Amino acid sequence: MFFEGSEKKVEILVHQNQLSLLNDLSDDFWSELVNRCNAQILSSISNDKCKAFLLSESSLFVWDDYFLILTCGETNLVNSVKYFIEELGVNTIKHLTYQRKNEYFSHAQPSCFGDDVKQLAKYIPGRAMRFGAMDSHHTFVFHQDNQFKACIDDKTYEFFAYQISQDASNHLTKPGLTAHDIRTFLKLDELIPDFQLDDFVFEPYGYSVNAIYDNKYLTVHVTPQSDSSYVSFESNINLIELIPIILQILEPASFDLLSYNETEFKTLTNKNVPNRYVSQSLIQQTLTNGFLVNFANYILPTQGFSSATELDISGDNHEL
């Protein structure tokens, strides 16, 4: 069964003198915001700096002056933005970034990136870029075009793994797997010691975890099924330095890296990406909002033949 793991993502910064997202808004507000894109809140954790909601489709993180929502599957994330604007007014927004990864079952989506941007641009003038070629992994970024300038210390990292090893897929699709089993398999205590965790094991498989420590966050979403596996990591801790451990666990046939404001991208990837991977795309762009964005897609070249994938053409098979 195919599941569209590819995420859409919105980050909204607010004017701090107007509103504290953490203190002035109730859980009901966030619950409704999440419902609007056709997802639900499953659970939450929090500390002084941040509140993290685990969703039926990915995650929502709220800090005092900004929030970040990622949704996968067939969600319509722009509807959540519209709700935010309806409730709080467009002038509350200091800066908005909307991001959407290329999908593999895009005809099942309620909208395409073009539709989304047309909706957003009614409220927020902005610019749109594509990172990566049309015919390979790529990510669309729309950002508000206003006076806002990003602080160079505002760094975030995304890592997307595709076609994880058969061993990893077998392990992560075992019936009866517990959250603890998956935490251990993903070596979360090595990757993020001291982080507070909140996770969920989906039926028949799939796993999501939110992790926070002070103002730091990591979220991991696992679509483990063989043939269309996908594991995404997003964090404001340096994921490029964690690549060797992540690759050892998942052994993906391909992975993408996306970073905001990592000025040492080339040095870090040279150091941490093993030579057996080659880069298909390598993009660097400074946006008009000041963000330095890097995108890279790596693949593992193959020498030997493998078989074609037989598809089940009976019933409502989503693999087709």
Next chain:
Amino acid sequence: MFFEGSEKKVEILVHQNQLSLLNDLSDDFWSELVNRCNAQILSSISNDKCKAFLLSESSLFVWDDYFLILTCGETNLVNSVKYFIEELGVNTIKHLTYQRKNEYFSHAQPSCFGDDVKQLAKYIPGRAMRFGAMDSHHTFVFHQDNQFKACIDDKTYEFFAYQISQDASNHLTKPGLTAHDIRTFLKLDELIPDFQLDDFVFEPYGYSVNAIYDNKYLTVHVTPQSDSSYVSFESNINLIELIPIILQILEPASFDLLSYNETEFKTLTNKNVPNRYVSQSLIQQTLTNGFLVNFANYILPTQGFSSATELDISGDNHEL
């Protein structure tokens, strides 16, 4: 402007004692068959063995006992198959193969491969396979599952080039370009000397050519626009041997090869694919109809950074 060059393709073999496709069916029949998928016949050429129709969206080739139709854009090729069955009966069909490449603007398509196969399977029991990973270039193949066994001499080849060089794209999008200019640029007299040609230059750009010689055919379809360029070749002459010339002309960042019944696939690709390309997918599968199918996707690894692609978000821009 984005154009979906990715093709759908149907090959139907008929029982020879029942019908000569070449002699017993009028051009009006083929014209209606083409109209049914939402394309039109532009022109045709023929010889004793074969008739080749150039279409508004790709090509149709008719031989005595089989025909082959390729369509790109937003066509619904299954409707053409339905017309054939309505007019001539399903028992006329000795064997059917339906093939569909992964698309890059699939939410604009009238159907997905799964929809198509569900329609076809109402008339023709069959099996479906995917060649290539979901997250990279791939081609779906549906074939009738009956007593038919392919003859090993029935060889066909497909070559798909992506992201042709800026020089090639600039040349092929020059205003006022003639068919003769493009024939020369594509070195058709070197690739296929002695073939009879029929070609068309589309506005504002795009080029299609059908070429026949005895029972041999080649068809080339060019979507030249920078950023989403795509050039497809399909033939029953050995395209793998022509790779060095084709790569010299187009210098694509990536290309796919698909062959039916090429038993020397590995030897031929080792000889003809330059070392600077690495293979991302390499698939070999013998179908239950006896066809040996090989699929390979090659990419050119990149070292230096390039810029992101700015997208025009005004109006009905199809790039989004």
